[in-house]
Amino acid sequence: MSEEEELIQQLFAEEDELTDKQKKILIAAIESFSEKGYAGTSTNEIAKKAGVAEGTIFRHYKTKKDLLMSIVAPMMAKLIGPFIINDLNKVLDREFDHVEDFIRAMMENRREFLKKHISILKIMLQEIPFQPELREQFFEHVAKKTFDRFVNVIQHYQAKGQMIEMPPESAARLAITTIFGSLMAQYLLFPHAEWDDEVETERIIQFIMHGLGTTKAR
Amino acid sequence: MSEEEELIQQLFAEEDELTDKQKKILIAAIESFSEKGYAGTSTNEIAKKAGVAEGTIFRHYKTKKDLLMSIVAPMMAKLIGPFIINDLNKVLDREFDHVEDFIRAMMENRREFLKKHISILKIMLQEIPFQPELREQFFEHVAKKTFDRFVNVIQHYQAKGQMIEMPPESAARLAITTIFGSLMAQYLLFPHAEWDDEVETERIIQFIMHGLGTTKAR
Amino acid sequence: MSEEEELIQQLFAEEDELTDKQKKILIAAIESFSEKGYAGTSTNEIAKKAGVAEGTIFRHYKTKKDLLMSIVAPMMAKLIGPFIINDLNKVLDREFDHVEDFIRAMMENRREFLKKHISILKIMLQEIPFQPELREQFFEHVAKKTFDRFVNVIQHYQAKGQMIEMPPESAARLAITTIFGSLMAQYLLFPHAEWDDEVETERIIQFIMHGLGTTKAR
Amino acid sequence: MSEEEELIQQLFAEEDELTDKQKKILIAAIESFSEKGYAGTSTNEIAKKAGVAEGTIFRHYKTKKDLLMSIVAPMMAKLIGPFIINDLNKVLDREFDHVEDFIRAMMENRREFLKKHISILKIMLQEIPFQPELREQFFEHVAKKTFDRFVNVIQHYQAKGQMIEMPPESAARLAITTIFGSLMAQYLLFPHAEWDDEVETERIIQFIMHGLGTTKAR
DNA sequence: GATGAATGAGCTTTCATTCAT
DNA sequence: GATGAATGAAAGCTCATTCAT
Secondary structure (H helix, E strand, O other), rough: OOHHHHHHHHHHHHOOOHHHHHHHHHHHHHHHHHHHOOOOOOOOHHHHHOOOOHHHHHHHHHOHHHHHHHHHHHHHHHHHHHEEEHHHHHHHHOOOOOOOHHHHHHHHHHHHHHHHHHHHHHHHHHHHOOHHHHHHHHHHHHHHHHHHHHHHHHHHHHHHOOEEEHHHHHHHHHHHHHHHHHHHHHHHOOOOOOOOOHHHHHHHHHHHOOOOOOOOOO | OOHHHHHHHHHHOOOOOOOHHHHHHHHHHHHHHHHHHOOOHHHHHHHHOOOOOOHHHHHHOHHHHHHHHHHHHHHHHHHHHHHHHHHHHHHOOOOOHHHHHHHHHHHHHHHHHHHHHHHHHHHHHHHOOOOOOHHHHHHHHHHHHHHHHHHHHHHHHHHOOOOOOOOHHHHHHHHHHHHHHHHHHHHOOOOOOOOOOHHHHHHHHHHHOOOOOOOOOO | OHHHHHHHHHHHHHOOOHHHHHHHHHHHHHHHHHHOOOOOOHHHHHHHHHHHOOHHHHHHHHOOOHHHHHHHHHHHHHHHHHHHHHHHHHHHHOOOOOOEEEEEHHHHHHHHHHHHHHHHHHHHHHHHEEEEEEEEHHHHHHHHHHHHHHHHHHHHHHHHOOOOOOOHHHHHHHHHHHHHHHHHHHHHHHHHOOHHHHHHHHHHHHHHOOOOOOOOOO | OOHHHHHHHHHHHOOOOOOHHHHHHHHHHHHHHHHHHOOOHHHHHHHHHHHHOHHHHHHOOOOOOHHHHHHHHHHHHHHHHHHHHHHHHHOOOOOOOHHHHHHHHHHHHHHHHHHHHHHHHHHHHHHOOOOHHHHHHHHHHHHHHHHHHHHHHHHHHHHHHEEEEOHHHHHHHHHHHHHHHHHHHHHHHHHOOOHHHHHHHHHHHHHHHHOOOOOOOO
C-alpha cells in the first residue's frame, strides 16, 4: 500500500489534501477500472474494495464519471510535462550527440513511468475511444505535442546527417509506433514475461537505426 | 446496407441461415458495441437500432455476452485461416523470393481486411482485456499462430541471408509491432486522414529493412 | 375499483389503450400523491400499492415527474373544455335569463366534478406552486380562460341591469373567489361534514347577489 | 437582511436567545421551504444557503421535521393572539359601531401580516395537508377559534339589525371565505400584480354587505 | 418466430443524520 | 458550539432477461 499511496500522492495531491478514505477510493477505483473497465465496474464494488460506504464516493466525486476523470486527467498533464519537453531540450542543448543516445534516454524514462502507472495507462487507453472529453484531452495535450517534438528532433538529426531524408512526419510516426508499440507489447500484452530491459532497448535502437535487412538484401 | 449485409453474410452465414431480423440485430450490435463499448451498450438500444423487439434478440442469442461472442468469435477464425497460413505457404513455395515482396503482399491483404472489418476489430481489441474467454481464444488461435508463422518466415529469410542474425523471436516481435502498429495508427487512431496506401506500404517496408539511420550514423 | 377505473378510463384513455397494470399504477399514484404529496411519495410505494414491479412504472413513464404530469395535465384540458365554454354559450344563447340561474347551473356542474376528481384536484393544487410547467399550464389553460369568460358573463348581465356597475374584472374576482372558495372549503377542508348541497348553493347565490347586510345597514 | 432578521427575532426569539447561525438557518429554511416545499428541500441545500455546516442544523434542531415545526408552530400562536382576540374585544367594546368598520380594521391588520409573513404562511398552507400534527394544531388553535369569534361578531351585528338573519355559521363561512380568499388571491396567486389596497378593501366590504346584484335583479 | 409488457436485481445518486475533531 | 467527513438506508432509474400472447 505504501508504494501505491506514494503514487497517488504524487499524481493527485497537488494542492488539495486527500483524506485517507479518498486515497482508498482512488486506489480501489484504479484497480477495478483497469481490471474490468469503467462501464463494467460498479460504484458499490469500488466502495467495498475501498472499505468505505458508497455515499462516501459521491461526497468526493459528484458522479462516477467524475471519479474516472479525476484519475485519468492528471495523468495527461504528468505525461507531457516532465518527459517530452525535457528530452527535447536536452537534444537541442547537444546533450545527446547521437540519435541512439536520445532514444536510449527516452526509453529509460518511459519504461519506469509505464511500470509505475500501468494501471492508469490501461484505463486511459481503454476509455479514450468512449469518452470524447478524454479523447480530446489526449490529442490536444499528449498526442499532438509528442508528435510535434518528435518531428523537431528528427529534423535536428536529419540536419546532422544522422538520419535519412524522409518526410520527418513519416519518420516520426514510424519511430513512435516502434517505440511505444514495443513498450506496450512488453507491459500490456505480456506483463508476466521476463524481459531484459537493456537488451531489449538496444535491439529496438538497432532496429530503428538499421532495420532487419542485410546489406545484401535487394 | 447492401454492402454491410454482404459482409455480415460473409462473416457469419457459414452454415446457418440468418433471418432478416438476425442480420439487423448483428449490424446494430456491431455498430453500437464499437461506438460505446460492450458494457456501455444496452440491449434495448440494440433492439431499437435494429428495429426489432427486445425479446427477439434473446430468441437468437441466449445472453448479451452470447451476442458479443457470436460477433467476435468468427473474426478469430477469419484472421488466421485466409492470411497467416496462406502467406506462409507462399513463402515456403518460393512464391516470394524477397522479404520485401512477402511484407508487401501481407500488408495488402491486411489493409483490405482492416478497412472492411474495422468495427468488429475495434470491438475485439476493446473486449479482449475484459473477457477471459476471448483473451484465451485470441492468444491461442491468433497471436500464437501468427507469431509462430512469423518466426518461421524470418528464419527462412535469415537462412537466405536476407535478414540479419538476431533471435528470430525478437525480429518477429519488432516486425509485427511495426506492421500492426502502423496499420492501427492509420485506421484506428486517424481514420479520417487521407493516406496513400502504396506510399505508406513502401515506407514501412523500407523502414523494416533499413531503419532510419544513415550509413554515416555512428 | 370499478368506479375508479371508469374515471381513469374517462380521463386518460383518450386514444391510447391502457394496460391493466398501467391503470393500477395511475390509481395508486393518484392516491399516494394526494395523500402524501408528490415529493413525499416514493415510486417504490406506488409500485407496492399498485401490485406491480417498480420497473414497470418506468416502462410507462420515463420519470416520476412524467407520471405526475400524465395525471395532472389531462385534468387541465378536462377542466376547461366541458364546463367553462359550455356554460358561457348557454348564457349568451339566453338559456339563463337571470344571473342566479347561471350561477346555479354552474355550481351544480362544478360540484359533481369536484366530488369525482377531488384527489387529482388536490394534487394539482398542491403541486402548482412547485412545478413551473404546471403553473404555466394552469394559468394559460384554466385560470385565464375561466377569468375571461367570467368577465364576459358579468358584462352580459351588467348590460341587462342585473348586476351593479363595477369593473367587471373586480366583480369576476369576487364571484370566482366566493364560488370556488366555498366549494373548496366544503370538499377540501371539511370533507367529512354533511352538507345539504342545494341549501348551500342557494345561500351562496343569495350572498353573491345581495351580500350579508340589511337595507338598514349604513 | 436586517429587516428579515428583525422578523425572525419577532417571531422566534420569545424566550430563547438565537445565535447568529440559528437565525441564518431559519431564514434559509423559510426561503427554501416556501420555494420548493418541505419534502423537496434538502438539509444540505439549507446549510449551503445559510452558510453553515450541515451538522450545525442538527445541533439546533434534532430532525428536519423539527426545523419545520419550529418555523410554523410559532406562526399559529401569532395568528390568534394579536388579531382575532383583540379585534373581537374591540367589537364588543363598541369600538366599531358598524360592520364595515370592523371588517376594514381586520383587513388592514391581516394585509400587513400577510405581506410580512407570506413565506411562512405559504409553508404552513402547503404542509398542513401532510403533517397531521400541524393540521391538528391549526384546526384547534386557529381555524376553530377564528370561526367561533366570527360567529360571535356576526351574532352581535345581527342583533343590531345590521346583518340579515341567516344561521351565523353560514354567514361566518361566507365572510371568511370572501375575505381570506381575496387576500390569498392577491398575495399568493398574483403576487406581482399592483393592487390599490384601499380600493380593494372597500370593494370587498361593499361586496360582503350588498353583493353584486341590483335591486332590480329578480 | 416475433412481440413487448413485465420483472426484480442492481445501478448511480441523494439524503437525513451521526460523530470525532 | 461548530464543523464536515462519513454513513447507510432509501431514492429514482436502468437493465438483461422471461414469458404469455
